[in-house]
Amino acid sequence: MGILNFIKEAGEKLFGSAPAAAPSADEVNQKAADAIVAYVRAQNLSVDGLGVTFDSATHTVTVTGTAPDQATKEKILVAAGNVQNVDKVDDQLSVTAPAPAAQFHTVVAGDNLWKIAEKYYGSGAKNDVIFQANTPMLKSPDKIYPGQVLVIPPQP
Structure with missing residues (x-):
């Protein structure tokens, strides 16, 4: 567990363009978190109790839940981090079958x-x-x- 650094200008463009009316920070954060959850699920990555939060002020995604193995955990972390506007991923995932980290x-x-x-x-x-x-x-x-x-x- 820990913080992984990413380049926020690079990655998948999941958040779309800004709407006409300025949304609140909470709305922006929830929309971004929902988009990242959808992206992780679209990759067919299995995780029990997947939780994702996004903090637009720090460009940080926090990921929680339990992955079945280390390889799946690592794929989830890079899927969440390789998203435009994400600078850091706070890894709070646990693993059912631990193995050496990549x-x-x-x-x-x-x-x-x-x-x-x-x-x-x-x-x-x-x-x-x-x-x-x-x-x-x-x-x-x-x-x-x-x-x-x-x-x-x-x-x-």
């Missing part, structure tokens, strides 16, 4: 999964391990973008 990598210009696998595993041929750890958020190994945060599982 590392996280923030994509920079020029990165690809081969280079990232070489950095973390010493072999670019292990790039599919990173791709699989980040599906279903990644639809293609060639579609990563600067600012995106990826899960890097422990050495295979």
Whole structure:
């Protein structure tokens, strides 16, 4: 558990444009939290008691609930964080079947999964391990973008 940092200008655009009448901060926060919950569920990530709150003042998402395993927990955290206007994710998730935690990598210009696998595993041929750890958020190994945060599982 802890805080994960993200780049708030990068990520999925879930919050839409501002309505004509200015909503209250509570309404903005609830709408954002609901959008993130819907996005996590759309990724078919299983979590018991999923709770998401968003604080627009700090651009922080807090995620609670119980994930079945460490890999699912990590996917939930990056799904919640790789959203435009999210700067931090406060990880309050528990795990039914704990395992060693993954590392996280923030994509920079020029990165690809081969280079990232070489950095973390010493072999670019292990790039599919990173791709699989980040599906279903990644639809293609060639579609990563600067600012995106990826899960890097422990050495295979």
